[in-house]
Amino acid sequence: MKKQLPKELASFPMLPRYGGASLVEVPAMVLSHFGIGNGRPVLQNSSYLKHTTGAEKIILFFADGLGYNHLVRARNAGNRLFELFRIFGSISALTTIFPTTTAAGLTAVHSGLSPQEHGLPEWNVYFKEFDMVIQTIPFTPYHGKERDQLLAMGGTPEMLYDGPTIYEELRRVGVPSYVFANKGYAESTFSRATFRGSSVVPFTRGFDLMVKLRVLVEADSGPGYFFVYWDPIDIAEHEFGPESAEHYSETNMFSTLIVEEFLRKCRMSREAAAKVSLLLTADHGQIAVRxxxxxxxxxxxxxxxxxxxxxxxxxxxxxxxxxxxxxxxxxxxxxxxxxxxxxxxxxxxxxxxxxxxxxxxxxxxxxxxxxxxxxxxxxxxxxxxxxxxxxxxxxxxxxxxxGTHGGLSLEELLIPFCAARLSDLLD
Missing domain, CATH: 3.30.1360.180 (Gyrase A; domain 2)
Known part of the structure; x- marks a missing residue:
C-alpha cells in the first residue's frame, strides 16, 4: 500500500501515473496484445484499441526526448505525421517514469518494469560493484570518455540489468521481435543487457533504417514486434534547446522520414496493412537550461x-x-x-x-x-x-x-502515445 504523499511531492503539478497511464504500461500492453498475461496493469485509456485489435504486427517508434507538449506544438505547426495520427488514429498523453531519464525509460520499455524494479534509475549512478559513480548507458566511469570502459574492469551487461526482457517473453510464445538501433551502440553493453531475446537490426542513418524496417515488415508473414529507437530529437534538444528552431526541424525531419520513406513506399496491400499497428511514444520531454x-x-x-x-x-x-x-x-x-x-x-x-x-x-x-x-x-x-x-x-x-530532463515538470513528465492502423495512414 502506498504511503500518504509527502508535502514535498504535493507541490508538483503531476507525478507518474503508474498502473494504467504511464510508460511502464506500454510494454505490458504489447505483451497482452500477443496473449501474454503477466499480471501487470495495461493502459487504461482504451482509445488505442481501435487501432490495435486484430493486428498481427506492432511497430513501436520510440522517439527519445519527444515530450507530449512538444508533439502538440509541432502538430499545430503542421507536422505531417502527427496530423495523420490525429485524423486517422489517436493521440493521448501518458506520464513517463521517474526519474524522467533515458536510462530509466529505456530499461522500463525493454523489461516492462518500473525503475525501482529494474534498478537502473539514471545516467550517473553509484555502483557498489565498482565502488564508484559510473555513467550507466555508456557503461564507463564518471569521468570516462569511451563507451564500455568498465568491461575492462570486470563489468558485465548483467550489472546494468539482469532480469527478463519482453523480447524473451515474446519469443516463448513464438512472436519474433526486432530492435532497430543505431550501429554506434546496437551492440553496446547496455544493449546486450536489454535487447536479449530480440533480433537486433543496426542502422547508420534514417534512410537505411526505413529500408530495413520496410523489408522486414513486408517480408514477415506472421506476427511480430518491431521496436525502433530514434535519438536525434533528444540530441537536438540537448544541444540547441527544447524550443529551438533546430529542435523543431529535427522533429519534422523524423516525421518526414516516416511519412516519405516508410508510409509512402510501403508495398503492402491494404488488407495486409490493416493487420499492422503503428505506435509512437517517448521516454521524456525536456526543459530549457538557463x-x-x-x-x-x-x-x-x-x-x-x-x-x-x-x-x-x-x-x-x-x-x-x-x-x-x-x-x-x-x-x-x-x-x-x-x-x-x-x-x-x-x-x-x-x-x-x-x-x-x-x-x-x-x-x-x-x-x-x-x-x-x-x-x-x-x-x-x-x-x-x-x-x-x-x-x-x-x-x-x-x-x-x-536542454535537460530528469525532473517532474510537465514538459519532462508528459509523453505522447500515438496509435494508428497502418492501412489508415497509407495514401
Missing amino acids: PENIVYLDDLVPLGEYCVKGGNGAKIMPTGSARDTFLFVNPQRRMECVAHLRTVLDGVAEVLLTEDAIACGLFGIGTPCQRFLDRIGNVLILPRGENLIWHREYRKDPTRLR
Whole structure:
C-alpha cells in the first residue's frame, strides 16, 4: 500500500501515473496484445484499441526526448505525421517514469518494469560493484570518455540489468521481435543487457533504417514486434534547446522520414496493412537550461561533511542529474543534512528522504530490488520549476547543454502515445 504523499511531492503539478497511464504500461500492453498475461496493469485509456485489435504486427517508434507538449506544438505547426495520427488514429498523453531519464525509460520499455524494479534509475549512478559513480548507458566511469570502459574492469551487461526482457517473453510464445538501433551502440553493453531475446537490426542513418524496417515488415508473414529507437530529437534538444528552431526541424525531419520513406513506399496491400499497428511514444520531454537557474550545492552546504565514504575511502558525491539529485548521506547526520538543505533551498527545490519517495510510489510499482536501493542514496533533491541543482565536483558544466530532463515538470513528465492502423495512414 502506498504511503500518504509527502508535502514535498504535493507541490508538483503531476507525478507518474503508474498502473494504467504511464510508460511502464506500454510494454505490458504489447505483451497482452500477443496473449501474454503477466499480471501487470495495461493502459487504461482504451482509445488505442481501435487501432490495435486484430493486428498481427506492432511497430513501436520510440522517439527519445519527444515530450507530449512538444508533439502538440509541432502538430499545430503542421507536422505531417502527427496530423495523420490525429485524423486517422489517436493521440493521448501518458506520464513517463521517474526519474524522467533515458536510462530509466529505456530499461522500463525493454523489461516492462518500473525503475525501482529494474534498478537502473539514471545516467550517473553509484555502483557498489565498482565502488564508484559510473555513467550507466555508456557503461564507463564518471569521468570516462569511451563507451564500455568498465568491461575492462570486470563489468558485465548483467550489472546494468539482469532480469527478463519482453523480447524473451515474446519469443516463448513464438512472436519474433526486432530492435532497430543505431550501429554506434546496437551492440553496446547496455544493449546486450536489454535487447536479449530480440533480433537486433543496426542502422547508420534514417534512410537505411526505413529500408530495413520496410523489408522486414513486408517480408514477415506472421506476427511480430518491431521496436525502433530514434535519438536525434533528444540530441537536438540537448544541444540547441527544447524550443529551438533546430529542435523543431529535427522533429519534422523524423516525421518526414516516416511519412516519405516508410508510409509512402510501403508495398503492402491494404488488407495486409490493416493487420499492422503503428505506435509512437517517448521516454521524456525536456526543459530549457538557463544559467541563472543553476544552484551549486557545494556553495551552500559542506557536502564533504555529510556524504558517506565508499569502500575506497572516498566520499560518494551527488549522483543523478541537475533535475533529480541523489545524496548518500551519513545516517547519523542525515536529518541534520536534510534540515540544512531545506533551509538553503527553500523555494528552489524540495528535499525528502528517499524511503518516503519510494513508499509513495514515485519510483514505480512492485517491490524495489536491492540494486535499486543500493544505487539511489538516502536523500532526494527535486528542483522546482526549471531550477537546476548540482555540484562543482562534477567537471561537466550544466550550462554546456541547452536542454535537460530528469525532473517532474510537465514538459519532462508528459509523453505522447500515438496509435494508428497502418492501412489508415497509407495514401
